[in-house]
Amino acid sequence: xxxxxxxxxxxxxxxxxxxxxxxxxxxxxxxxxxxxxxxxxxxxxxxxxxxxxxxxxxxxxxxxxxxxxxxxxxxxxxxxxxxxxxxxxxxxxxxxxxxxxxxxxxxxxxxxxxxxxxxxxxxxxxxxxxxxxxxxxxxxxxxxxxxxxxxxxxxxxxxxxxxxxxxxxxxxxxxxx
Amino acid sequence: xxxxxxxxxxxxxxxxxxxxxxxxxxxxxxxxxxxxxxxxxxxxxxxxxxxxxxxxxxxxxxxxxxxxxxxxxxxxxxxxxxxxxxxxxxxxxxxxxxxxxxxxxxxxxxxxxxxxxxxxxxxxxxxxxxxxxxxxxxxxxxxxxxxxxxxxxxxxxxxxxxxxxxxxxxxxxxxxxxxxxxxxxxxxxxxxxxxxxxxxxxxxxxxxxxxx
Numbered sequence: 427x428x429x430x431x432x433x434x435x436x437x438x439x440x441x442x443x444x445x446x447x448x449x450x451x452x453x454x455x456x457x458x459x460x461x462x463x464x465x466x467x468x469x470x471x472x473x474x475x476x477x478x479x480x481x482x483x484x485x486x487x488x489x490x491x492x493x494x495x496x497x498x499x500x501x502x503x504x505x506x507x508x509x510x511x512x513x514x515x516x517x518x519x520x521x522x523x524x525x526x527x528x529x530x531x532x533x534x535x536x537x538x539x540x541x542x543x544x545x546x547x548x549x550x551x552x553x554x555x556x557x558x559x560x561x562x563x564x565x566x567x568x569x570x571x572x573x574x575x576x577x578x579x580x581x582x583x584x585x586x587x588x589x590x591x592x593x594x595x596x597x598x599x600x601x602x603x
Numbered sequence: 604x605x606x607x608x609x610x611x612x613x614x615x616x617x618x619x620x621x622x623x624x625x626x627x628x629x630x631x632x633x634x635x636x637x638x639x640x641x642x643x644x645x646x647x648x649x650x651x652x653x654x655x656x657x658x659x660x661x662x663x664x665x666x667x668x669x670x671x672x673x674x675x676x677x678x679x680x681x682x683x684x685x686x687x688x689x690x691x692x693x694x695x696x697x698x699x700x701x702x703x704x705x706x707x708x709x710x711x712x713x714x715x716x717x718x719x720x721x722x723x724x725x726x727x728x729x730x731x732x733x734x735x736x737x738x739x740x741x742x743x744x745x746x747x748x749x750x751x752x753x754x755x756x757x758x759x760x761x762x763x764x765x766x767x768x769x770x771x772x773x774x775x776x777x778x779x780x781x782x783x784x785x786x787x788x789x790x791x792x793x794x795x796x797x798x799x800x801x802x803x804x805x806x807x808x809x810x811x812x813x814x815x
Contacts, residue, residue: 448629455628459620464610469619470725476620480628542613562610589606 432496440487447484454497455480457563458504464558465508465551467543475511479504498565498572505555505573545592553588556581674720675812678761679795681719682706682809692740695781709740710805722814730768730789731813736775737784737800753802755786760810761795 438446455476462472462479483503490499546554552574559570560581571578621627675681684704690697691705691712699705703714714736724731737753757767770787790796790813799808 444629444632447632448625451625451628455625456620459624460614463616463619464614467614469616473620473624474725476624477628477631481631484632542609546610546613557606558610561607562614564607 433493436487436490436492436496439484440490447487450496451480451483451500454500457497458501461501461504461555461558461563462508464546464562465505465554466511467547471511475504475507479507482507495569495572498569501559501563501565501573502575505559508555509551541594542592545594549588549591553584553591556584557588557592560585674718674722674814675795679812680810681795681812682715683719684715684717691738694741695738706809707738707807708805711800711802711807712738713800713807713809715809716811719810720812720814724790724813730791731793732787732789733813734785734787735798735800737786737802737807738781739784739802739805742782742784753784753786753800755788755798755800757788757790757796757798759792759794759796762792764794765791767791767796767798 432450435446435450439450458476458479459472462475463469466472466475479500483500486503490496546557549557555574556570559565559573560567565573567578567581570581574581574584576584685706688698689705689707689712692709699714702717704717705712706715707713721731721733724733726732735755737755753772755769755772757769759767768789770789773785775783775785784802786800788798793813795810796813797808797810799806801807
């Protein structure tokens with residue numbers, strides 16, 4: 427979506443046009459859900475967060491800065507909503523483990539993925555968000571910085587600290603510079 | 604394989620998000636138009652004023668009331684935090700997070716809602732969903748093989764209701780609360796419910812008002 431088209435949609439949505447708001451959301455619902463899932467690792471919670479974020483975004487459209495990009499603005503709302511859910515719900519804070527007897531063969535084969543998810547959940551939320559936004563949603567560092575409200579250097583620092591903490595669960599070592 | 608590919612392998616799930624997610628989100632939007640900036644300023648000012656008054660009232664209520672006040676009707680004898688509080692073994696935090704209170708014995712304990720009420724529970728297909736955590740001293744999800752021996756049941760005490768159903772027991776662990784057993788329960792009706800957990804001969808019950 428071009429910026430002009432997006433600006434037009436934002437103007438219309440701000441004036442109460444739900445169809446315009448839907449058109450704004452359509453391309454970023456999936457990335458938003460993936461971000462929420464990376465933060466919470468609970469499908470239902472992640473989808474709830476996206477819906478709640480959409481409601482909040484709709485109500486806050488009046489404070490949207492003209493000329494700004496809608497996607498990082500909305501993802502910032504999603505990231506904040508995830509943090510709120512994690513603060514208020516133990517379910518989201520906890521890493522759930524089923525008993526060995528409950529695990530299927532395919533799950534057993536996913537031990538590496540489980541280790542990675544566990545390591546991801548153990549990260550502080552700012553580091554987890556930075557990692558998910560950059561490596562999972564493929565956002566460039568400057569957009570990650572915009573979502574998280576920090577500098578690009580701050581993003582790099584968060585990502586590198588996260589990678590360092592996750593190193594035992596990762597098959598490769600990477601550094602963002 | 605780079606971190607990008609590893610994250611996708613670990614996190615990508617088939618059928619997620621649901622294709623209907625956007626439509627569902629749109630159906631939740633209220634009819635009113637988005638709030639403008641100056642309206643927001645007014646809202647923030649009003650919220651601040653309410654927060655100040657609420658803080659004052661909460662502090663006053665705290666001074667006057669030794670026990671948490673329950674929102675439950677008098678007919679529902681909800682289990683309130685014990686005085687003195689139950690303090691679990693040293694390897695666990697002396698109080699749980701979120702204003703909850705420990706309740707039970709080292710053999711089996713759980714966390715009570717601050718006012719004996721569960722409210723704002725997710726509701727889907729006619730049932731309310733809640734997750735109940737249970738602890739016992741030295742429980743370790745990595746080595747414990749008998750967690751399925753925990754059984755959780757519940758009966759509504761103030762009216763008829765279908766039986767409460769409990770999920771398979773799972774384990775949960777986090778740095779701040781240690782290892783716990785977790786059961787998801789589906790509650791078929793709001794009202795007064797007695798929840799009972801049984802683990803290796805130890806029984807622990809509490810009464811909670813399910814406000815929905």
